Structures are given as structure tokens and as C-alpha cells.
């Protein structure tokens with residue numbers, strides 16, 4: 001079981017500048033899924049030698065561009081250039097159907113070429129091959145925002161996605177072996193709809209995963225920098241905590257190990 005990070009940036013300015021890249025992450029378990037493919041997801045996949053045509057599903061937690069923009073090109077990869085009706089898209093209501101907030105953010109055409117589209121609400125479950133996926137509640141700008149929990153044979157991977165801290169959040173993500181938390185702001189620099197480092201400390205201290213990964217860094221977090229914030233979290237919670245960056249790989253077996261993948265194809269190949 002493996003998690004592969006194709007970026008760790010988030011929010012408008014980190015996305016515009018691509019300071020930490022915004023490709024979301026891939027989870028390779030009983031199925032291959034790409035979660036929150038923001039700008040650069042396709043290109044960064046190729047840079048690391050990851051084949052986007054082997055995807056079984058694309059998952060989108062909410063209708064913000066740093067989470068969905070590369071979805072349509074990944075659908076084209078997943079469907080082998082729209083020649084095979086295959087794969088699943090899983091998203092919140094805004095992403096797939098559209099709501100008063102906005103959307104749908106995936107075109108009717110792209111929704112028509114996949115095998116299945118699943119709109120999820122918090123608490124609902126879906127299965128891709130034998131990978132059980134649970135949607136979790138998130139409190140964010142898009143009112144239908146979700147997080148996801150992946151039930152794999154190597155344990156639970158829980159992803160908060162963008163949310164502010166709320167009382168039930170630790171309970172929702174309990175028993176996670178790997179907890180991926182969106183940490184937009186450093187220290188106690190709290191803004192609505194997002195978590196800061198202090199919120200992450202509260203969450204991680206309650207959940208006590210084997211390892212916590214911070215990601216989705218805004219500009220203030222990037223300048224903090226995230227590695228320093230992650231050290232703070234680890235000191236306060238006694239939980240191994242890592243600041244994600246492009247190419248971070250989490251291997252889950254008997255132990256949870258992290259490493260950094262090498263770029264297989266330099267970016268200038270694309271020039």
C-alpha cells in the first residue's frame with residue numbers, strides 16, 4: 001500500500017505561484033485512485049513515472065480549483081483517451097451535480113465517458129474494486145465539502161481535506177494509521193474554513209495516528225516553513241509528523257515508512 005504526493009500546496013496564492021505544487025496525491029491499494037488533482041497533477045504524474053492511465057478512480061473533495069482542475073485530463077487518461085468506458089469519479093455534490101455554491105466542475109462529456117459517477121455525502125461509503133472508501137464531514141467554503149477515509153488491508157488512511165477544526169473532527173478520523181491533514185496556516189494563525197498548526201495539534205493529539213502528514217500549505221505556511229511546523233506538532237503530540245512535499249512516498253506495510261521518490265523524467269522534457 002502506497003501513498004504518493006504530487007504536491008503539498010493549497011489556497012489561491014500557493015496555487016498561482018506553484019511554490020509547493022498542487023497535484024494532490026495518489027493512493028495505490030486494492031485500487032489506484034487519484035485524490036484532489038489540482039493544477040499539475042497530470043504533469044507531475046509523468047515527471048515521477050506514474051501512469052495516469054492505470055487509475056481506477058478520481059476523487060474530488062470539493063469544488064475549488066486547487067482540488068479539481070486536472071480531473072478532466074485524468075478522466076481522459078483513465079478512459080484511455082475516451083476509447084474505453086472505464087473508471088469511476090467520486091465527488092461531492094457540487095463537483096458532479098452542481099449546487100447553489102457552484103459547479104458542476106466536470107463537464108457533461110467527461111462525466112459521460114466514465115463507467116460510474118458517485119456523489120457522496122458524509123458517512124456514505126463506496127467501493128472501488130475491494131477498496132472501501134468512506135466520505136467524511138468537512139466544514140469548508142463549499143458547504144458540501146468532504147474528506148475521505150480509505151480502509152485498506154494495511155490500515156486506515158484518513159484525509160481531512162480542507163476543513164476548519166470542529167468538535168467531532170477527531171472522532172471522525174479516529175483509528176487512522178496514517179492521518180493526512182490540510183494545514184493551511186502556521187501556528188495559531190487561524191482563518192475560517194481552514195486549519196492552522198494549532199488545530200492540527202489538537203486533531204493529531206486526539207487521533208494519535210502512527211504517522212501524521214501535513215499538506216495543503218498556503219503561502220504563510222510555506223514561509224513558516226511547514227517542516228518547522230511539523231516538528232512542533234511532533235514535539236507536542238509525540239506523533240511522528242511530516243510536512244508533505246512533491247515526491248513524498250508513504251509505504252504502509254508492517255511499518256509505515258516514508259521516502260522521497262526521484263524524478264524519472266525531467267520537466268524540460270516537456271518543453
Ligand SMILES: [Zn+2]
Pocket residue numbers: 062064140141162
Ligand atoms: Zn478548498
